[in-house]
Amino acid sequence: MSHALVLLGHADPKSFNAALAQAYTDAFRAAGGTATLVTLSDLRFDPVLRHGHGDGQALEPDLLALRRAFESAHHVAWFFPTYWASPPAVVRGVVDRLFLPNWAFRYGSGPLPEGLMRGRSARMVTTMDSPALWYAFSHNRAIHGAFVSGTLRFVGFGPIRTRTIYGVRTLSQASRERWVRSMAELARVDCAKAPAQLLPAAAAL
Incomplete structure (x- = not known):
């Protein structure tokens, strides 16, 4: 059974993004998987990476719980609005604090890193006010x-x-309502195609 971790990067529970994330979560479960929906703004943590990738900044309890949720997920879905051609600050804060060397990636002898989240699929659903052509040609599909x-x-x-x-x-x-309903098909596809098992090296982190 595939398990999805669904991450909502909008703080307003009545937002369009919240409706999309909830519809996706419900549909993933209806498709035969399990899913955990986490509203990132509810987490209590310092979003600032105080020492870069050096030691000295312990993970808060909410980040430790989220790390365990990543480790047990076959599939991770991100829902957030696009602000200034980038994810919201809370999404970047989670990435900065959690995607650390020797947990999310590690360097060996070569110039390129090894991704330690391998064996997991992902989905990004983002909303923006910009039209598609403007986003593509003016912002070079930045996000x-x-x-x-x-x-x-x-x-x-x-x-x-x-x-x-x-x-x-x-x-x-x-x-908007049609878009919310369309999340059911995305969830069905993702549930069907999610990895059946986590790779041992990734699952054992």
């Missing part, structure tokens, strides 16, 4: 490069699937 490739793929997630909802500012209520 897909930095978060999908530079973060998730860097630490070993794969395959990584994405869904971007553009022009949210002008979406009608009916369109």
